[in-house]
Amino acid sequence: MNEIDFDVIRPYYDHEIREAIPRIIADPTFHRMMDYLFTTEKKELVISKLKSAKTINEFQSLFTLPVVLSILDKTTDGITHSGFENLNNNTSCVYLGNHRDIVLDSSILGLIHLKLSITTPQSAWGSNLMVSPLIVDLGKSNKMITVFREGSPKELLQNSKRLSAYIRKSVTNLNKSIWIAHSKGRTKTGFDKTDVSILKMLSLDGDSDVKSKLTQLNITPVAISYEWEPCDAMKVREMYLSKDRVYVKAYDEDFKSIIGGLTGDKGKVHLVIGPQINDEIININEQNISNNEFIGKVACLVDNQIYKNYKLWPSNYLAYDMLNNSIEFSKYYNDNTKAILENRYYNTTKMAQHDNDDIRELFLLLYANPVINKLKSIS
Numbered sequence: 001m002n003e004i005d006f007d008v009i010r011p012y013y014d015h016e017i018r019e020a021i022p023r024i025i026a027d028p029t030f031h032r033m034m035d036y037l038f039t040t041e042k043k044e045l046v047i048s049k050l051k052s053a054k055t056i057n058e059f060q061s062l063f064t065l066p067v068v069l070s071i072l073d074k075t076t077d078g079i080t081h082s083g084f085e086n087l088n089n090n091t092s093c094v095y096l097g098n099h100r101d102i103v104l105d106s107s108i109l110g111l112i113h114l115k116l117s118i119t120t121p122q123s124a125w126g127s128n129l130m131v132s133p134l135i136v137d138l139g140k141s142n143k144m145i146t147v148f149r150e151g152s153p154k155e156l157l158q159n160s161k162r163l164s165a166y167i168r169k170s171v172t173n174l175n176k177s178i179w180i181a182h183s184k185g186r187t188k189t190g191f192d193k194t195d196v197s198i199l200k201m202l203s204l205d206g207d208s209d210v211k212s213k214l215t216q217l218n219i220t221p222v223a224i225s226y227e228w229e230p231c232d233a234m235k236v237r238e239m240y241l242s243k244d245r246v247y248v249k250a251y252d253e254d255f256k257s258i259i260g261g262l263t264g265d266k267g268k269v270h271l272v273i274g275p276q277i278n279d280e281i282i283n284i285n286e287q288n289i290s291n292n293e294f295i296g297k298v299a300c301l302v303d304n305q306i307y308k309n310y311k312l313w314p315s316n317y318l319a320y321d322m323l324n325n326s327i328e329f330s331k332y333y334n335d336n337t338k339a340i341l342e343n344r345y346y347n348t349t350k351m352a353q354h355d356n357d358d359i360r361e362l363f364l365l366l367y368a369n370p371v372i373n374k375l376k377s378i379s
Contacts, residue, residue: 006166009147011122012140014055020137021050021059027134036263037070059141060110060120068111071104075230076266081112083273083309086220092177093276094167094202095121097222098192098306099181101231101261102129102254105224106179108271110142121177122170124163126185131255149184164204171217179222182302186257188235189362190369192223192306194299196292203295210291214298215281221274221302223309228340229366230264231257233348236362240352272309277301307377310370315341319367329371341367 012020024030025047034043049062072079087093099105106123113120122143130136130146140146145166148159170176182194199214206213229235234257241247250256280301286294314337317329322341345363349355 005162009145009163009166011056011143011145017056017059017141018054020141021053024134024137024141025050029132029134037067037074056141056143060114060143064107064142065111065114068107071262072108072111072269075263077227077268079108079111079269079271081271081273083275084112084116084118086273086275087118089118090175091218092171092175093218093220094171095177095179095220095222095273096182096194096198096302097179098224098310099183099186100224100226100229102186102258103261104266105181107142108224108269109179109222112271119177121179124178124180129254129258131252131258135255135258145178147180160201161204164201167202168205168213168217182221182306186231186235188239188366190229190366192303192310192370192373194302194306196295196299199295199298203291210294211281211284211286215278218276218278219281219298219302220276221305221309223272223274223306223311224269225271225311225313225370226269227267227313227315228265228344230262230266231260232344232363232366233351234260236348236359236366237352239362240354240359243358267315268313270311272311274305274309277305303373304377307370307373310374312371312374315367316371319364320371323361323364323368 034047037043038046046063046066050059053059053062095109097105097109102125106121106125110120110123120143122145124145124147125139127146127148127150130139145163147163149156151159167178167180170178180198182192182198184195184197187193202217202219203210203213206216208216238247277298281298284294284297289297312332314333317332318337318341321327321329321333345360348363349359352359
């Protein structure tokens, strides 16, 4: 596949970033965002530095880093991380991460890379999220790869082949790591599950067998957990309304989800980089099983590591006990946890305009499912 074929999905080159910066600064929404994030003096300083950026690395260091730090300072009680010792700085990989927030999952991963002086990965975003020229410019200036999920079956296959080729070239030829969600969208139920179609896409490009094609990508699971889901009310509302009919998003719903994820309270956040799963993939006995069965086993490897590494919070334990009318994990939470959870449930019922057993179950499962998965992974 020729290089030109990647133009529609690749991030910006350095010269394109220099062209995008004046467009970004001229956008009124950009200034509203900056007014939310910074004092007037700090805003002017950050914009001044942004104007001087000439490369992707400078854009991220001079602009993205202070922006993400400000967002997290305003909306979290701290970010912690572990597992970065599992990385080999000389070897690129495909980060396959669980997906909780549209923007912040990959942004927090990139932030930690920047703070540890590790080259930031590219990130895959759905084309449905490109809801404005500003978001396109900001995304592509931050190493965003566009994933097209709409079209005819033929178009979808062509898009998957192009994405697979781009990822393989980036990782194996250019030594550039890439983050991609392990499912096609954010989990809205709290149940992290690797979509086998993602692994099938990753194995489309290349001339070797499926096992070799996957190990060449150095798949590295990433588990991120938020003490409080910033979009819990929106997620539960969508799941509730989807139970009895096809759910049709409002025209600005994706944008509201992006803003909600950025501005909503998250409590504490923890991110874990797991070890590469190459050895485990190699140990799968592929005799007498189909490629689909083999890929299913690889998906289970990713899931098991995410479940093992997912950090559980008091909110998760409380929701599990409330769901099961138990006190099994009562030592992990207190009255303050209960008050916050009850308030978030009340806000959810207001947004959904319903308060019933179905809403309650969906809300509690959003927080309880990580406990359920953890228990299954250690049983």
